[in-house]
Amino acid sequence: xxxxxxxxxxxxxxxxxxxxxxxxxxxxxxxxxxxxxxxxxxxxxxxxxxxxxxxxxxxxxxxxxxxxxxxxxxxxxxxxxxxxxxxxxxxxxxxxxxxxxxxxxxxxxxxxxxxxxxxxxxxxxxxxxxxxxxxxxxxxxxxxxxxxxxxxxxxxxxxxxxxxxxxxxxxxxxxxxxxxxxxxxxxxxxxxxxxxxxxxxxxxxxxxxxxxxxxxxxxxxxxxxxxxxxxxxxxxxxxxxxxxxxxxxxxxxxxxxxxxxxxxxxxxxxxxxxxxxxxxxxxxxxxxxxxxxxxxxxxxxxxxxxxxxxxxxxxxxxxxxxxxxxxxxxxxxxxxxxxxxxxxxxxxxxxxxxxxxxxxxxxxxxxxxxxxxxxxxxxxxxxxxxxxxxxxxxxxxxxxxxxxxxxxxxxxxxxxxxxxxxxxxxxxxxxxxxxxxxxxxxxxxxxxxxxxxxxxxxxxxxxxxxxxxxxxxxxxxxxxxxxxxxxxxxxxxxxxxxxxxxxxxxxxxx
Ligand SMILES: Cc1cc2nc3c(=O)[nH]c(=O)nc-3n(C[C@H](O)[C@H](O)[C@H](O)COP(=O)(O)OP(=O)(O)OC[C@H]3O[C@@H](n4cnc5c(N)ncnc54)[C@H](O)[C@@H]3O)c2cc1C
Ligand code: SF4
Numbered sequence: 097x098x099x100x101x102x103x104x105x106x107x108x109x110x111x112x113x114x115x116x117x118x119x120x121x122x123x124x125x126x127x128x129x130x131x132x133x134x135x136x137x138x139x140x141x142x143x144x145x146x147x148x149x150x151x152x153x154x155x156x157x158x159x160x161x162x163x164x165x166x167x168x169x170x171x172x173x174x175x176x177x178x179x180x181x182x183x184x185x186x187x188x189x190x191x192x193x194x195x196x197x198x199x200x201x202x203x204x205x206x207x208x209x210x211x212x213x214x215x216x217x218x219x220x221x222x223x224x225x226x227x228x229x230x231x232x233x234x235x236x237x238x239x240x241x242x243x244x245x246x247x248x249x250x251x252x253x254x255x256x257x258x259x260x261x262x263x264x265x266x267x268x269x270x271x272x273x274x275x276x277x278x279x280x281x282x283x284x285x286x287x288x289x290x291x292x293x294x295x296x297x298x299x300x301x302x303x304x305x306x307x308x309x310x311x312x313x314x315x316x317x318x319x320x321x322x323x324x325x326x327x328x329x330x331x332x333x334x335x336x337x338x339x340x341x342x343x344x345x346x347x348x349x350x351x352x353x354x355x356x357x358x359x360x361x362x363x364x365x366x367x368x369x370x371x372x373x374x375x376x377x378x379x380x381x382x383x384x385x386x387x388x389x390x391x392x393x394x395x396x397x398x399x400x401x402x403x404x405x406x407x408x409x410x411x412x413x414x415x416x417x418x419x420x421x422x423x424x425x426x427x428x429x430x431x432x433x434x435x436x437x438x439x440x441x442x443x444x445x446x447x448x449x450x451x452x453x454x455x456x457x458x459x460x461x462x463x464x465x466x467x468x469x470x471x472x473x474x475x476x477x478x479x480x481x482x483x484x485x486x487x488x489x490x491x492x493x494x495x496x497x498x499x500x501x502x503x504x505x506x507x508x509x510x511x512x513x514x515x516x517x518x519x520x521x522x523x524x525x526x527x528x529x530x531x532x533x534x535x536x537x538x539x540x541x542x543x544x545x546x547x548x549x550x551x552x553x554x555x556x557x558x559x560x561x562x563x564x565x566x567x568x569x570x571x572x573x574x575x576x577x578x579x580x581x582x583x584x585x586x587x588x589x590x591x592x593x594x595x596x597x598x599x600x601x602x603x604x605x606x
Pocket of ligand 2: 202203204205206207208294398399401402549553
């Protein structure tokens with residue numbers, strides 16, 4: 097049976113409670129070739145824990161934004177554990193995400209689990225309508241337990257996938273996709289590996305889900321279940337981030353963002369047991385596509401987090417322009433306007449997807465698929481341009497700056513402070529801190545979150561183009577054009593214009 101050490105602990109309320117709840121879990125975590133003793137105290141890992149802790153502190157500071165009253169326990173819990181039951185719930189998720197991006201300047205790692213719960217709520221409901229296996233009630237019991245402790249739940253979807261041209265059952269090595277390796281009356285055992293798992297080591301539980309549409313031959317890969325992070329048979333291998341060892345050097349300037357960072361790791365499952373009560377899909381391969389599509393619909397608009405992180409980068413770019421003495425120059429102002437325009441475009445499409453949300457059969461609300469995909473597709477491009485403009489405004493020092501140790505050196509420190517000064521009344525060290533922050537977000541540790549995660553997280557760009565292509569309703573649009581162009585006769589026009597289906601049917605009929 098899985099035994100989560102944290103279950104012995106009380107409900108988590110503050111960031112400090114959360115950090116304490118992570119201690120002593122005896123996880124098997126490898127980082128830089130070593131088995132880590134206590135992740136909480138590791139200088140490379142700790143910034144990611146601080147970023148996640150901020151989600152608890154925000155819930156205390158601004159409960160209207162980051163907390164809800166649990167329908168299961170009647171007590172206040174994190175909004176990250178809430179299943180949306182109206183449009184306002186969806187919108188508030190986005191507002192909370194932008195705020196947390198602003199407060200941490202990085203990925204705060206909690207949205208995959210939130211979006212997984214929301215997707216699973218409606219998918220288990222519809223699976224039970226067809227198969228009557230009781231998954232929905234099991235999920236509700238699991239959610240109740242998560243609410244009782246106010247836990248962090250990670251969403252483990254992306255398999256390592258091996259040969260991308262082959263489905264799971266045709267892979268030479270079956271472990272390329274997580275699958276059922278053994279079955280007993282009490283539950284199932286799973287093996288395989290999930291890649292790029294955001295915040296997995298900082299979570300209390302993981303929900304394991306299939307990564308793609310599955311066919312009948314892939315039945316043993318159609319498994320959804322929850323496991324505590326310290327379940328027997330799990331190994332974590334920490335993902336390296338650019339410049340990560342700077343946080344082991346002792347200073348706090350060169351890291352750029354000393355306090356906060358993101359986290360990804362590979363999670364390897366070797367015959368990990370999932371008891372029946374935590375299984376939410378077992379062989380229903382025909383619902384894998386629905387799960388993946390609903391999860392990505394929530395998750396692609398969750399990427400408004402990047403607009404909060406973008407606010408920090410725009411602030412850094414404006415600050416360096418000021419420190420360089422050029423804040424009023426027209427092309428500088430115009431570049432800041434362009435960065436803001438791109439950033440708000442991300443936010444605009446994400447929050448519109450939430451405002452255009454609608455009820456599923458289960459009563460849970462889901463956001464608009466088209467706008468969610470458009471939001472994420474913008475995110476695969478716009479942060480790169482915002483980052484380019486930030487580097488433009490920063491000047492070359494963003495990549496050639498001497499180290500903090502040189503700055504504090506008894507012989508050369510004074511020379512650096514003299515020669516690295518910008519506008520006379522600005523502090524040289526402040527200027528270096530801002531330059532390091534821009535480096536951190538566009539080339540260093542948090543470029544993982546601001547750039548590469550923007551590209552691939554919740555699916556690489558082509559995944560959104562496929563979804564947008566499926567929903568773009570060209571027949572309907574062709575009809576509109578033909579009516580306006582006078583090709584369709586007047587008496588047929590009303591019928592044709594109201595003959596809606598797919599995306600536009602839902603948009604115009606709600
Ligand atoms: C920072 C970060 C955080 C993440 N966090 C999480 C997380 O918390 N949980 C989680 O489950 N996942 C997470 N992901 C995983 C993310 O969803 C995947 O990276 C994404 O789906 C792409 O998969 P991949 O990395 O295996 O790339 P690949 O699948 O190798 O894709 C590489 C390229 O090949 C193309 N390609 C791949 N397969 C095909 C095909 N069959 N036909 C045509 N083209 C193809 C893609 O479009 C892309 O251009 C995260 C990723 C990153 C980078
Ligand atoms: S990338 Fe954004 S949406 Fe995804 S977990 Fe991090 S903060 Fe949340």
